[in-house]
Amino acid sequence: MASETEQELRRYLEGVHFAANTEDLVSTAMSNGAPEEFIDQLEELPRKEFLDLEEVAEAIDDLRAA
Numbered sequence: 001m002a003s004e005t006e007q008e009l010r011r012y013l014e015g016v017h018f019a020a021n022t023e024d025l026v027s028t029a030m031s032n033g034a035p036e037e038f039i040d041q042l043e044e045l046p047r048k049e050f051l052d053l054e055e056v057a058e059a060i061d062d063l064r065a066a
Contacts (some may be wrong), residue, residue, distance in 0.1 A: 012033075020049065022047055
């Protein structure tokens with residue numbers, strides 16, 4: 001079963017093309033109607049290129065755990 005983070009990512013980042021940087025993720029999430037809390041978390045991610053959804057999920061889980 002997919003984690004809550006993975007489910008959110010699939011929903012709000014649908015259509016993003018990887019490798020994607022943080023700005024790409026935020027823009028796609030906004031276009032897909034993501035809640036502000038989710039957008040805020042994306043904006044806190046490291047400024048880098050993410051290769052896939054799994055890498056984004058790991059980074060968000062690390063932020064939530066901090």
